[in-house]
Amino acid sequence: MLLLVGLGLGDPDGITLRGLNLAKQADIVILDAYTSVLPEAYIKQISALLDRSITIGSRYDLEDRAADIIEQARTHNVCILVPGDPLIATTHLSLIQMALQKGIPVDVVNGVSIHTAAISLSGLHIYKFGPTVTIPLEAMERKIRSPADRILENLKRGLHTLTLLEYDAKRAEGVTVNYAARYIHEHLPQVYSRDQPSVAVIRAGFPDAVVVAAPIYELEKGEFPPAPHTLIVTGDLHFTEEEWLRLLQKAPPYLGRASRFHRKSR
Amino acid sequence: MLLLVGLGLGDPDGITLRGLNLAKQADIVILDAYTSVLPEAYIKQISALLDRSITIGSRYDLEDRAADIIEQARTHNVCILVPGDPLIATTHLSLIQMALQKGIPVDVVNGVSIHTAAISLSGLHIYKFGPTVTIPLEAMERKIRSPADRILENLKRGLHTLTLLEYDAKRAEGVTVNYAARYIHEHLPQVYSRDQPSVAVIRAGFPDAVVVAAPIYELEKGEFPPAPHTLIVTGDLHFTEEEWLRLLQKAPPYLGRASRFHRKSR
Numbered sequence: 001m002l003l004l005v006g007l008g009l010g011d012p013d014g015i016t017l018r019g020l021n022l023a024k025q026a027d028i029v030i031l032d033a034y035t036s037v038l039p040e041a042y043i044k045q046i047s048a049l050l051d052r053s054i055t056i057g058s059r060y061d062l063e064d065r066a067a068d069i070i071e072q073a074r075t076h077n078v079c080i081l082v083p084g085d086p087l088i089a090t091t092h093l094s095l096i097q098m099a100l101q102k103g104i105p106v107d108v109v110n111g112v113s114i115h116t117a118a119i120s121l122s123g124l125h126i127y128k129f130g131p132t133v134t135i136p137l138e139a140m141e142r143k144i145r146s147p148a149d150r151i152l153e154n155l156k157r158g159l160h161t162l163t164l165l166e167y168d169a170k171r172a173e174g175v176t177v178n179y180a181a182r183y184i185h186e187h188l189p190q191v192y193s194r195d196q197p198s199v200a201v202i203r204a205g206f207p208d209a210v211v212v213a214a215p216i217y218e219l220e221k222g223e224f225p226p227a228p229h230t231l232i233v234t235g236d237l238h239f240t241e242e243e244w245l246r247l248l249q250k251a252p253p254y255l256g257r258a259s260r261f262h263r264k265s266r
Numbered sequence: 267m268l269l270l271v272g273l274g275l276g277d278p279d280g281i282t283l284r285g286l287n288l289a290k291q292a293d294i295v296i297l298d299a300y301t302s303v304l305p306e307a308y309i310k311q312i313s314a315l316l317d318r319s320i321t322i323g324s325r326y327d328l329e330d331r332a333a334d335i336i337e338q339a340r341t342h343n344v345c346i347l348v349p350g351d352p353l354i355a356t357t358h359l360s361l362i363q364m365a366l367q368k369g370i371p372v373d374v375v376n377g378v379s380i381h382t383a384a385i386s387l388s389g390l391h392i393y394k395f396g397p398t399v400t401i402p403l404e405a406m407e408r409k410i411r412s413p414a415d416r417i418l419e420n421l422k423r424g425l426h427t428l429t430l431l432e433y434d435a436k437r438a439e440g441v442t443v444n445y446a447a448r449y450i451h452e453h454l455p456q457v458y459s460r461d462q463p464s465v466a467v468i469r470a471g472f473p474d475a476v477v478v479a480a481p482i483y484e485l486e487k488g489e490f491p492p493a494p495h496t497l498i499v500t501g502d503l504h505f506t507e508e509e510w511l512r513l514l515q516k517a518p519p520y521l522g523r524a525s526r527f528h529r530k531s532r
């Protein structure tokens with residue numbers, strides 16, 4: 001059978017116990033290093049955690065040689081590990097599609113995804129979010145305005161927008177909140193200049209994660225730990241949301257202490 | 267410090283390694299049995315998994331006695347375990363708010379949430395979802411029409427809607443897809459009668475999870491494993507989504523096989 005397991009956010013301990021146990025028992029484990037480019041250190045850690053050999057899946061393996069993987073899944077338990085939650089990238093849907101067409105059973109173990117984690121960490125009401133957008137690398141240089149258009153559409157309905165910022169894990173580089181703020185300045189000056197706080201969720205899943213609430217013009221100047229970053233552009237605020245964001249503005253960044261907690265208790 | 271850890275979906279093995287390790291090392295562990303009512307078996311399993319004593323947090327503990335919990339967090343590492351992802355319920359935000367106001371550090375470990383898992387399992391594009399709605403128990407009997415209104419608003423923009431169906435874990439009873447379909451029949455007859463498939467995601471996170479694509483009038487008559495259920499009402503479909511849903515309609519339900527995989531490999 002074909003099994004897709006989500007690795008969750010941040011370091012390899014973001015995987016669920018369910019996913020870990022199933023991956024350990026699979027005949028073949030392939031780590032998807034294509035739809036999310038993975039740093040070397042991460043690959044070593046995940047291999048140590050599973051205590052078994054794993055194959056690194058390149059674009060070539062996961063797309064051009066997909067039929068071979070599916071053939072293997074006919075006679076073996078083949079597990080593909082995917083950062084975040086599986087099935088968000090169409091590559092994985094294609095693999096499942098091929099398997100189903102050949103009558104090969106498929107299963108999926110969900111992982112923690114930034115799509116919910118960032119909203120959760122922001123403390124805003126999840127029911128008030130419109131469609132998510134992504135700001136790609138060089139959005140301004142490449143004159144990409146669709147994310148701004150969609151943020152505006154959400155705002156017209158009073159909705160918040162989760163703005164994912166493209167990230168290249170191999171180069172450990174990505175769109176920062178500072179860049180996203182400049183992008184919003186350029187395309188949505190009315191949002192940029194208002195005093196209502198938006199929320200930057202920085203390095204969700206990593207020990208140095210931080211959540212910051214501030215007007216976007218302040219976020220532009222913020223000094224944050226390196227990417228991955230996300231930005232939530234707020235729409236109409238419920239009074240409990242307003243209260244929460246006011247507290248978050250005054251309070252020191254409230255995350256990034258798990259590692260200390262960890263050390264203290266050992 | 268105060269630590270909130272998400273337990274993820276389904277059985278206790280839905281927790282992340284990160285959450286498990288931190289919970290094991292905390293001085294005090296409180297299982298939130300208020301915002302999600304938990305069955306006895308689950309409580310036993312989670313206690314066995316952590317291999318330590320845990321306190322069951324009732325509404326009284328988590329709301330009326332919240333100040334006591336926060337005082338304990340001043341001198342101890344207090345960990346609150348929350349089914350799904352923490353911070354979705356306002357109860358947990360209040361706890362954090364109280365802690366921050368007293369200068370007590372707070373951290374959050376995200377868990378797998380149905381908000382992303384159901385969308386992921388449906389195979390639909392996550393960027394095309396409008397705001398999520400919840401259909402509460404007895405929505406028709408209590409003449410609650412706001413979920414229908416919001417589904418309609420999403421449809422007007424061509425967006426899909428993740429429709430969460432209220433669930434009472436203690437009674438192991440909840441709104442079923444069949445009930446939700448009747449609700450949509452009553453309030454959105456034009457959606458009910460069309461042939462375009464919607465998607466039922468049944469028991470996400472449990473070993474007998476199933477994903478079914480069918481027009482809503484067929485889902486009304488479907489026979490599914492017991493709740494928790496969710497329903498995704500589809501808006502405009504991208505051609506790759508259409509293709510995917512056609513395959514899903516023909517293929518047997520493609521999930522719920524992890525347990526078999528598990529057994530085979532042991």
